[in-house]
Amino acid sequence: xxxxxxxxxxxxxxxxxxxxxxxxxxxxxxxxxxxxxxxxxxxxxxxxxxxxxxxxxxxxxxxxxxxxxxxxxxxxxxxxxxxxxxxxxxxxxxxxxxxxxxxxxxxxxxxxxxxxxxxxxxxxxxxxxxxxxxxxxxxxxxxxxxxxxxxxxxxxx
Numbered sequence: 001x002x003x004x005x006x007x008x009x010x011x012x013x014x015x016x017x018x019x020x021x022x023x024x025x026x027x028x029x030x031x032x033x034x035x036x037x038x039x040x041x042x043x044x045x046x047x048x049x050x051x052x053x054x055x056x057x058x059x060x061x062x063x064x065x066x067x068x069x070x071x072x073x074x075x076x077x078x079x080x081x082x083x084x085x086x087x088x089x090x091x092x093x094x095x096x097x098x099x100x101x102x103x104x105x106x107x108x109x110x111x112x113x114x115x116x117x118x119x120x121x122x123x124x125x126x127x128x129x130x131x132x133x134x135x136x137x138x139x140x141x142x143x144x145x146x147x148x149x150x151x152x153x154x155x156x157x
Contacts, residue, residue: 004090008125016081016089020044023143028082035096036156038082040149042142043074050074050144055114056105063108063147071102072117075150080125087156095122095132097153102140103146111136118150
């Protein structure tokens with residue numbers, strides 16, 4: 001018997017948060033055919049960003065790469081909540097693409113390690129169906145001074 005994504009979340013001790021309210025004019029997730037696209041999700045916890053600022057190793061960085069990896073995981077949970085709210089998490093048959101944005105301090109090149117927070121969580125939740133294509137992009141600024149933002153594309157039944 002195959003374990004559902006919802007059951008895996010429970011086994012992992014994770015709970016999907018309420019869907020984060022959009023901070024501008026968009027919807028959290030949209031279905032087109034058998035694909036669901038999430039809007040970029042920030043790592044909100046109870047409506048607040050637990051950290052803000054640039055990610056890196058130097059004096060100009062407010063957030064370490066390890067902290068940012070955990071924040072990418074949180075942002076991914078928020079994206080999964082948007083998918084669950086739209087179609088139900090157990091309808092996901094494949095994670096197709098992950099795009100992770102990292103607000104990067106000068107000289108920081110560790111974006112792939114940060115976005116691994118998203119990728120690893122998806123593997124834990126969906127197993128082989130969590131394998132995906134991915135982009136990890138360093139940017140100068142993100143909304144609300146968030147250190148990370150994650151968006152997903154998934155294929156559903």
